[in-house]
Amino acid sequence: MAKSRKRKKGNYKVAQKFNENSFLKNQLRKLPIDNCYIISNWKESGQTTIIITRKHINDNYSAAIFYVDLLCAGVKETFFVTNKHKDEIEDFLEDDDVTCSYALVHNIIWGAVEFADEIGIKPHKDFIKTQYFLEEDTEEIEFMDIEFGKLGSPIVVIDNENKNYDVIKILDKTIGKENYKILNIDEEFGFLDELPLEYEELGFDSKKEMMDELLSNNSEKEIDEYFEVFFEMFEEEKNIDIKNIPENYEPITIVRIIETIYFIAISPKKVDEQGFQELFAQLFFDDIPDSPFDIPDEKITYEPIDLGINKTEEEEEAHLQLLNKMNSKRRRLDKSILKQISLFPDNPVFKAMYYKWLYEKGKMVKIKKSIDDDYKKHPDYLFMKLYYGEFLIDEKRFDKIYEIFENKTRLDELYPERVLFHITEYVGFCQFHIDFNIAIGKIETAVQYYDSLTKYHVDGNEELMAYIANKVLKAKSEFLSSVNLK
Known part of the structure; x- marks a missing residue:
């Protein structure tokens, strides 16, 4: 019988199959970001292609391509390639692509994903992979204030071939037909006819x-x-x-x-x-005329007022830190605010700051979930009253507004026991009543509140004042379009 021969042991290396998931999760972010590209007119179009490249040690590149809709749908499509020669990467570039900073594409992509998520739209299924071409979304990345949607409202872009029925169906369910607009880019007119302009x-x-x-x-x-x-x-x-x-x-x-x-x-x-x-x-x-909603100058102060709401030094310190973060427009600010709400659940200051942030980001779905209950807990705090009032305007619950403001049209009548009001309280009060009176068609009353507001200078609020002025002008222009000047 022939003897069996044993195979000699040797140091044989088995070729490892490329593990895509492991590379993306564990290795990709270790590669340095090289160039980032974006369409030159991304702001005007509201949609853009973004390319992010990372460089390998062998001088090859991996790249992710994102098709981003800033107006509504977020990351609509995305894919990636790995370990390609530079020429192969450049094949993806179009004539109108330009290089840009990583911070810009980071803010656009993560911001668009967040905006879309709030209205019920998830990113493309492959974003779970291409997200690793991005850095983690932390405060270490410079925040850029980029507009998503238009004036806070989603815009569904359609054309004669793609009607985006799937997106419209989602929006009808999550935010309702009245809370988004549709823009057909194949029609003769674009934003001039569809949207209010600055x-x-x-x-x-x-x-x-x-x-x-x-x-x-x-x-x-x-x-x-x-x-x-x-x-x-x-x-x-x-x-x-x-x-x-x-x-x-x-x-x-x-x-x-x-x-x-x-x-x-x-x-x-x-x-x-x-x-x-x-x-x-x-x-x-001429000078600005007197308004029936003016309050005496001696009742307005620019100095901090202690209303006894922050009960402890920890609350006061947290409040100041959040104010600084809000002024610097930090990303993911909501997490910082929610942390303070969990630590100090009875303090209305942090809840009001949270609603301010939600309104600025146009996150109406989140507002609707909790603001009724939060107002019931803190009905006397002015800023909670104001943000609740703005919510009621959106809901067209005008009778409720008269109720929560006790039919008072002046700040000192609403709080007769107070001798001083901070300028930001006065600005907020007037801004709300401008919005409210425009909503119910009382344009002249809104103008009087605006006239009253413009008598005071508020450092750092130039953007807000311009926004309010624009609202008043838009209301006037809409009125003009409906009357006969004969």
């Missing part, structure tokens, strides 16, 4: 065209003459840089056109050419 972002000629369109239903000869006089008087002003104007001077913009025509519209008298000039001069140069 007036200050338009050029002078565009503003004139917009005003002409606004008054198209009222294009009587005398209105055209008013415009002609206006532009003859102030044509030389049109090139003034709005962002760098002399102190106490305002350039001639759509703001004053709207205000002048608005006052003509509500005036019981016919305004002739001379009257137009006089009215314009009065609106432009």
Whole structure:
């Protein structure tokens, strides 16, 4: 019988199969980020392709490609390639792709994912893999304030071939038809017809065209003459840089056109050419009129007020830290606020800060889940009352608003026992009543609150004041589009 021969043991290396998941989770983030690319007009289009590359020690590259919808759906599609020559990576680039900072693409991708998640839309299934091309979303990455949606509302972009019915179905269920807009990019007009615009972002000629369109239903000869006089008087002003104007001077913009025509519209008298000039001069140069909602100057302070809400030093310190974080617009701020809410559940300050953050991010679904109960726990705290009131405006529960504000229209009437109010309390109170009166169609009352508000200067709130002014102007312009100026 032949003897069996034993195989000699040797040091044989078995070729390891490439483990994709292990590479992505354990090795990829150890590779340095090389270049990042984005479409040059990503802001205007609201949609973009993003490419992130990481460099291997052998001079090859791995890359992830993301198709991102900043207006609604987040990461719509994504895939990756590994260990490719640079030429192969560059094949993915288009003519309108430009290099950009990693911080920018980080903020766009994570922000879009977060925005979409809040309205019930999950990222593409392969994002579970390509997310590892990104750094973890921590405060170590510079925060950038990027707009998702438009003015806080999702925009579903469709065309004649892709109607995005799946996205619309989700939004109908999660936030309701009234809380999003649909934009067909194959139609003749785009955002100008679908969305409200920031007036200050338009050029002078565009503003004139917009005003002409606004008054198209009222294009009587005398209105055209008013415009002609206006532009003859102030044509030389049109090139003034709005962002760098002399102190106490305002350039001639759509703001004053709207205000002048608005006052003509509500005036019981016919305004002739001379009257137009006089009215314009009065609106432009006169002091702000008194408002029935003014409170005495001595009741407004810019100094901190101790209302006894922060009961301990720990609460006061946490409050100040969160204020600093909010001012610096830190990412993932909600986690920091929620931590303080868990530590100090009876303190309404932290809950109000949380709702402020939710409103700024347009997270209406989260607000709706808890604000009724939180207001019931803290009905006397002004900022909780204000954020609850804003929620009621969105819900069109106007009778409830009269109830929680006890039919009081002035801050010192709502809190008669107080002798001082911080300027931020006054700003918040006026802002709410501007929103409320616009919502119920009382434009003149909203204007009076705005006039009252503009008498005070609030450092660091220029953005807020511009936002409020824009709301008032938009309400005026909508009013103008519905009246006959004969």
